[in-house]
Amino acid sequence: MEIDAAVRASSDGRLRTKYDNAVYVVQRAFALYPFEEIAFSFNGGKDSTVLLHLIRAGYYLHKTSSGDEAQINTVQNCPLRTIYFETPCAFPEINSFTYETVSTYGLPLETIRSDFKSGLEGLLKEKPTKAIFIGTRIGDPNAVGQEQFSPSSPGWPPFMRVNPILDWSYRDVWSFLLTCKVKYCSLYDEGYTSIGSIYDTVPNALLSDSSTGKSFRPAYMLSDGRLERAGRAKKTSNKTETNSVASNGMNNAEGEQMISRSASVIVVGDEILFGTVGDKVGAALCKKLHEIGWRVSHVTVVHNEIDSVAEEVEQCKSTDDVVFILGGLGPLHSDVSLAGVAKAFGVRLAPDEEFEEHLSQLIGNSYIGDRNEMALLPEGITELLHHKMLPLPLIKCKNVIILSATNVDELDMEWNCLLDTQESGLVKTKPFVSKHLSTLLPDVKIAAVVAKLCLEFSDVYIGSYRISRMGPLVVSLIGKDNQRVQEAALKLSGSFEGQFSQVDGCK
Ligand SMILES: Cc1cc2nc3c(=O)[nH]c(=O)nc-3n(C[C@H](O)[C@H](O)[C@H](O)COP(=O)(O)O)c2cc1C
Numbered sequence: 385m386e387i388d389a390a391v392r393a394s395s396d397g398r399l400r401t402k403y404d405n406a407v408y409v410v411q412r413a414f415a416l417y418p419f420e421e422i423a424f425s426f427n428g429g430k431d432s433t434v435l436l437h438l439i440r441a442g443y444y445l446h447k448t449s450s451g452d453e454a455q456i457n458t459v460q461n462c463p464l465r466t467i468y469f470e471t472p473c474a475f476p477e478i479n480s481f482t483y484e485t486v487s488t489y490g491l492p493l494e495t496i497r498s499d500f501k502s503g504l505e506g507l508l509k510e511k512p513t514k515a516i517f518i519g520t521r522i523g524d525p526n527a528v529g530q531e532q533f534s535p536s537s538p539g540w541p542p543f544m545r546v547n548p549i550l551d552w553s554y555r556d557v558w559s560f561l562l563t564c565k566v567k568y569c570s571l572y573d574e575g576y577t578s579i580g581s582i583y584d585t586v587p588n589a590l591l592s593d594s595s596t597g598k599s600f601r602p603a604y605m606l607s608d609g610r611l612e613r614a615g616r617a618k619k620t621s622n623k624t625e626t627n628s629v630a631s632n633g634m635n636n637a638e639g640e641q642m643i644s645r646s647a648s649v650i651v652v653g654d655e656i657l658f659g660t661v662g663d664k665v666g667a668a669l670c671k672k673l674h675e676i677g678w679r680v681s682h683v684t685v686v687h688n689e690i691d692s693v694a695e696e697v698e699q700c701k702s703t704d705d706v707v708f709i710l711g712g713l714g715p716l717h718s719d720v721s722l723a724g725v726a727k728a729f730g731v732r733l734a735p736d737e738e739f740e741e742h743l744s745q746l747i748g749n750s751y752i753g754d755r756n757e758m759a760l761l762p763e764g765i766t767e768l769l770h771h772k773m774l775p776l777p778l779i780k781c782k783n784v785i786i787l788s789a790t791n792v793d794e795l796d797m798e799w800n801c802l803l804d805t806q807e808s809g810l811v812k813t814k815p816f817v818s819k820h821l822s823t824l825l826p827d828v829k830i831a832a833v834v835a836k837l838c839l840e841f842s843d844v845y846i847g848s849y850r851i852s853r854m855g856p857l858v859v860s861l862i863g864k865d866n867q868r869v870q871e872a873a874l875k876l877s878g879s880f881e882g883q884f885s886q887v888d889g890c891k
Pocket residue numbers: 425500516518524525526535536537540545580
């Protein structure tokens with residue numbers, strides 16, 4: 385079988401693994417459902433072209449696995465029922481490639497000229513159909529929450545969606561098509577990277593190339609697969625442009641400064657809860673946040689358990705601008721932070737090809753199993769934060785940033801990179817002004833005055849702490865308006881003539 389032979393002969397181990405897994409799914413489907421009750425959803429797109437050849441290979445292996453010589457010599461094609469939803473807004477190149485391909489491979493075609501849902505309802509009424517092969521991949525808008533075998537959604541006619549290439553990346557698709565030297569729709573050689581209708585699809589601008597005679601390079605030249613859908617019509621963003629002037633006349637930089645921001649810190653560490661070590665990194669992070677004018681709403685230490693992390697993330701993600709997670713990142717059984725984040729957002733962990741590549745550059749391929757489990761990241765919500773000083777990009781899931789620092793020096797480095805990276809969302813806001821006054825007066829003597837001061841200066845944080853029971857009491861006054869902080873401090877020390885002194889090193 386030429387497809388199987390081509391992949392086996394390839395030196396691309398990653399492709400072979402992807403192929404093996406996908407063909408296994410195809411074979412499982414053939415073992416589970418009667419052949420005549422399986423259909424293949426084919427539309428001439430690159431993903432369905434990959435799927436076509438995987439089905440052909442899987443069918444061949446399914447039929448010949450018994451070692452029956454007669455079968456080995458007779459299995460040529462896979463006469464699987466093939467459905468194509470044809471619409472007047474399809475590209476003519478897609479239409480002709482679809483018809484040409486089904487004829488080349490002897491596929492019995494059922495053309496449906498209505499929308500997916502009613503078309504499938506009609507199909508199921510007409511012919512029993514238990515399973516349909518579909519070329520859905522992670523990253524497709526409709527892939528979230530799907531598995532390789534996923535029943536159709538509620539409200540859809542009942543059948544099993546079989547997605548053998550769910551975990552294939554853009555690069556895997558092109559490695560396969562080029563390795564197997566199979567024909568694909570000509571539009572992909574003209575810069576189209578993902579094809580919808582003639583109304584919503586244009587060549588991918590990232591492949592634009594005016595230096596050659598042709599205006600676009602072929603789809604397989606796109607190096608960042610995440611931009612596969614850049615040629616599809618975009619929804620308009622309602623984000624304000626970075627350099628625009630806001631309607632209040634303030635430019636954005638000033639506006640950002642005035643906004644108050646809050647963060648929370650989740651430290652994942654059994655060792656801290658056992659008392660084996662203290663948490664220095666969380667404390668250092670609070671200081672850094674304070675220095676850029678952010679309020680830290682709370683720091684929590686949780687066990688290395690998925691549910692503990694998930695519960696905490698779930699609470700903080702909607703109340704704070706940014707949630708930081710420290711610890712629980714890596715390949716060990718106790719490294720559950722990413723799983724906890726995925727659970728909090730209700731998504732699964734899925735392989736991230738880009739992160740996997742960074743990992744393999746850093747640590748080589750020294751992991752057990754088919755792939756590096758450290759490259760499983762929360763699906764559909766993960767952004768990698770790059771910086772030239774970082775050996776590995778940092779992981780950000782919506783507003784949750786997972787830091788990998790294990791000590792204060794490493795935190796310094798990661799923090800500086802985050803501040804240097806716009807995508808981190810760590811904008812510097814107006815800095816806090818702090819005044820710390822110390823006194824040997826007993827608490828009871830100052831309590832009433834401090835309580836009144838709090839009412840009068842509600843915009844200034846007024847708190848107190850002791851270093852020892854018998855030692856001095858420190859009253860802290862912290863706020864963003866320097867004048868108000870100074871006024872509050874003066875009022876306090878003025879109420880107890882000569883009894884308060886400023887703590888050294890504080891403004
Ligand atoms: C055979 C087949 C089965 C589908 N089953 C479902 C389904 O169960 N649930 C659903 O929400 N959409 C289903 N869809 C629709 C797809 O989710 C999606 O809208 C479609 O593939 C168009 O993708 P596009 O917008 O990227 O072109 C199905 C589509 C096809 C072709």
